Amino acid sequence: MSATAPAVPIDPPDTSPLVTARGLTFHRGDRAIFQDVNLDIRRGGITAIMGPSGAGKTTLLRLIGGQLRPTAGRVEVDGACVHELGRRELYQLRKRMSMLFQSGALFTDLSVFDNVAFPLREHTRLPETLIRTLVLMKLEAVGLRGARDLMPSELSGGMARRAALARAIALDPMMILYDEPFSGQDPITMGVLIKLIRTLNDALGLTSIIVSHDVKETASIADYIYLISDGLIVDHGPPEALEHSSSAWVEQFLHALPDGPMSFHYPALPYAQDLLLARERTGD
Amino acid sequence: MGTLKKLELAVGIFVALGLAAFFMLAMKVSNIADLGEDKGYKITARFENVGGLKVRAPVTMGGVRIGRVVGIDLDPRSYEAVVILSIEPKYDRLPTDSSASILTSGVLGEQYVGLEPGGMDEYLKSGGSLKLTQSALVLEKLIGRMLTNAASGDKPPAKTP
Amino acid sequence: MIDGLRRLGRSTLRWFNRLGRATLFLLRLLGALAALGKRPGLIVKQLYSLGVLSLPIIAMSGLFVGMVLGLQGYANLVDFGATSSLGTVVALSLVRELGPVLAALLYAARAGSALTAEIGLMKATEQLAAMQMMAVDPFARVFAPRFVAGVIAMPLLAGIFTAIGILGGYFVAVQQLGVDSGAFWSQMQAAVRLVDDVINGVVVKSAVFGWVANWIAVFEGYDAIPTSEGISLATTRTVVNTALVVLALDFMLTAIFFGV
Ligand SMILES: Nc1ncnc2c1ncn2[C@@H]1O[C@H](COP(=O)(O)OP(=O)(O)OP(=O)(O)O)[C@@H](O)[C@H]1O
Ligand SMILES: [Mg+2]
Numbered sequence: 001m002s003a004t005a006p007a008v009p010i011d012p013p014d015t016s017p018l019v020t021a022r023g024l025t026f027h028r029g030d031r032a033i034f035q036d037v038n039l040d041i042r043r044g045g046i047t048a049i050m051g052p053s054g055a056g057k058t059t060l061l062r063l064i065g066g067q068l069r070p071t072a073g074r075v076e077v078d079g080a081c082v083h084e085l086g087r088r089e090l091y092q093l094r095k096r097m098s099m100l101f102q103s104g105a106l107f108t109d110l111s112v113f114d115n116v117a118f119p120l121r122e123h124t125r126l127p128e129t130l131i132r133t134l135v136l137m138k139l140e141a142v143g144l145r146g147a148r149d150l151m152p153s154e155l156s157g158g159m160a161r162r163a164a165l166a167r168a169i170a171l172d173p174m175m176i177l178y179d180e181p182f183s184g185q186d187p188i189t190m191g192v193l194i195k196l197i198r199t200l201n202d203a204l205g206l207t208s209i210i211v212s213h214d215v216k217e218t219a220s221i222a223d224y225i226y227l228i229s230d231g232l233i234v235d236h237g238p239p240e241a242l243e244h245s246s247s248a249w250v251e252q253f254l255h256a257l258p259d260g261p262m263s264f265h266y267p268a269l270p271y272a273q274d275l276l277l278a279r280e281r282t283g284d
Numbered sequence: 285m286g287t288l289k290k291l292e293l294a295v296g297i298f299v300a301l302g303l304a305a306f307f308m309l310a311m312k313v314s315n316i317a318d319l320g321e322d323k324g325y326k327i328t329a330r331f332e333n334v335g336g337l338k339v340r341a342p343v344t345m346g347g348v349r350i351g352r353v354v355g356i357d358l359d360p361r362s363y364e365a366v367v368i369l370s371i372e373p374k375y376d377r378l379p380t381d382s383s384a385s386i387l388t389s390g391v392l393g394e395q396y397v398g399l400e401p402g403g404m405d406e407y408l409k410s411g412g413s414l415k416l417t418q419s420a421l422v423l424e425k426l427i428g429r430m431l432t433n434a435a436s437g438d439k440p441p442a443k444t445p
Numbered sequence: 446m447i448d449g450l451r452r453l454g455r456s457t458l459r460w461f462n463r464l465g466r467a468t469l470f471l472l473r474l475l476g477a478l479a480a481l482g483k484r485p486g487l488i489v490k491q492l493y494s495l496g497v498l499s500l501p502i503i504a505m506s507g508l509f510v511g512m513v514l515g516l517q518g519y520a521n522l523v524d525f526g527a528t529s530s531l532g533t534v535v536a537l538s539l540v541r542e543l544g545p546v547l548a549a550l551l552y553a554a555r556a557g558s559a560l561t562a563e564i565g566l567m568k569a570t571e572q573l574a575a576m577q578m579m580a581v582d583p584f585a586r587v588f589a590p591r592f593v594a595g596v597i598a599m600p601l602l603a604g605i606f607t608a609i610g611i612l613g614g615y616f617v618a619v620q621q622l623g624v625d626s627g628a629f630w631s632q633m634q635a636a637v638r639l640v641d642d643v644i645n646g647v648v649v650k651s652a653v654f655g656w657v658a659n660w661i662a663v664f665e666g667y668d669a670i671p672t673s674e675g676i677s678l679a680t681t682r683t684v685v686n687t688a689l690v691v692l693a694l695d696f697m698l699t700a701i702f703f704g705v
């Protein structure tokens with residue numbers, strides 16, 4: 001099934017972006033995670049969203065998936081404003097996109113096989129033999145066909161991620177959101193995954209969004225990159241363009257330099273002052 | 285699929301056990317026959333005083349339960365209590381001169397109607413009535429009588445319930 | 446003083462807020478029931494983990510409670526020469542009160558807590574979020590089957606507890622203490638009424654308890670803070686709140702059914 005070309009002839013290519021965010025603002029309590037963010041995700045491409053830990057990458061994916069509601073602004077997927085949809089329409093939309101969670105989020109009471117079969121059994125009425133064929137095909141693609149009878153607790157972190165990927169592609173979605181697909185993978189698996197994401201994207205005519213801080217790997221497959229930090233989009237463009245960016249921030253992030261404008265710390269008092277405070281409290 | 289079968293079997297056994305428990309509670313612990321249509325024939329007995337007798341109390345003869353009380357009413361003219369007894373149809377040979385008394389099971393137990401068979405060859409039919417009755421023993425009255433008897437030097441009546 | 450009042454006000458508000466959320470949760474849960482008709486398999490699986498796996502503790506406890514009732518009842522009745530009423534005493538206490546109440550408390554400790562922990566953990570490990578992203582409603586797929594299975598299991602467990610308890614009382618009274626077997630059963634049968642005692646006692650009470658026990662358990666899991674500490678707190682709350690609500694409701698139902 002995954003080998004079939006997109007049914008629609010590509011004659012008049014749909015050039016409108018699949019996902020657009022306009023004026024997107026999101027608060028957690030008083031803290032603004034995003035402030036007036038605009039971005040476009042091109043159809044058929046792989047778009048990477050990169051930024052330091054805690055920048056709000058996972059939050060952005062959840063906004064796109066309609067699990068969180070923006071404080072202001074709009075997020076549109078395929079022309080529909082995600083947070084204005086009713087539950088039925090939202091679920092209809094979600095059937096066409098899938099998300100690979102940072103933790104994998106496999107169902108712990110189901111075997112690997114049943115996890116991959118889960119979306120098929122929930123949303124289709126396919127006979128069990130066909131489901132078996134499809135599941136084995138997806139598991140073969142991620143190299144876990146032999147692990148189909150294991151329970152999630154018996155998998156390593158990397159295997160769990162791949163099993164979750166197999167589950168994410170089970171329904172042949174139009175778009176996949178990857179949350180940190182590379183972290184916790186050995187170099188070989190990482191290479192396999194990179195190839196896998198690229199192949200899946202091109203063969204199935206998917207649109208992929210990758211959230212990651214693995215700069216080198218992500219840059220190697222992304223068609224377009226957004227860099228976010230402190231609730232703002234710092235820079236965006238194709239990888240080659242960013243490579244030559246004049247911004248010191250981009251320079252620091254892409255080349256993983258320890259010194260630069262970006263701080264590795266959560267906002268806090270100056271260190272010395274904090275230590276002094278602690279001393280005063282203990283009364284030494 | 286093997287584990288699924290086993291699981292279904294276990295759940296089936298569980299549900300069956302639960303239903304069996306309710307079956308036991310209905311048949312053996314309580315009396316489901318109470319709920320069914322009353323097929324017994326009715327006879328009446330008039331008492332001066334029924335004490336704490338309640339509707340549904342058992343009617344026994346020789347210690348065997350043969351029916352139950354289905355109604356208690358007061359005759360507004362004679363001021364007698366009219367107790368309607370429903371007797372199971374298989375006990376259809378109760379002599380017409382049988383007597384009824386209101387008894388108590390144990391010292392603090394519930395009250396019930398005990399029948400003593402008479403000697404006549406005629407039997408009670410539906411709608412018949414018992415002529416010989418003995419009222420319930422009312423503890424307060426008994427004590428009061430004992431006290432007055434003791435005061436006047438008489439012996440208390442040697443009656444036992 | 447002012448501070449104390451303010452704190453009281455705050456916790457009262459928080460309490461009502463939780464009650465409101467729990468009510469909304471129950472409404473959504475009931476709304477998801479219709480979809481369940483097509484998936485009886487989901488309920489069967491939960492009947493296993495909530496009902497079958499609770500059987501051992503329910504059966505054992507029922508047996509011991511019944512035996513204790515037999516002993517205590519005998520010790521009290523023997524002074525009045527009324528040991529033939531032992532069956533009545535054992536059966537009425539179990540059917541009206543101890544059966545449904547103790548079964549519900551045991552259920553909360555054994556199955557309710559597990560239910561809360563399981564759902565809380567599914568939340569913490571993003572399984573519920575993943576399910577939503579797969580366009581599968583956790584209310585229909587996770588919460589409703591558990592709730593329904595629990596509501597079905599509770600009266601069955603209470604019935605089993607009561608029946609085994611009466612058998613335990615019979616064992617002690619008749620086999621050990623020499624009460625007459627015929628008297629034990631016939632006195633019981635004469636005194637215990639099907640509708641007033643068995644239906645109102647075991648059936649209605651345990652059905653009500655089943656609703657609240659499972660409502661609390663599923664809601665606490667859903668509402669848990671998704672950390673290990675949050676889940677452990679939620680689990681404790683399930684057991685404590687269920688116990689309190691069951692006992693309070695028991696008082697009200699007893700007043701309605703058996704009060705004067
Ligand atoms: N449930 C929540 N409640 C309050 N704040 C939250 C919550 N989840 C996330 N945050 C905050 O939102 C910010 C963004 O979180 P998010 O998970 O999106 O980061 P991220 O970019 O995915 O980080 P990482 O790369 O480490 O996964 C974090 O600073 C975090 O403190
Ligand atoms: Mg993240």
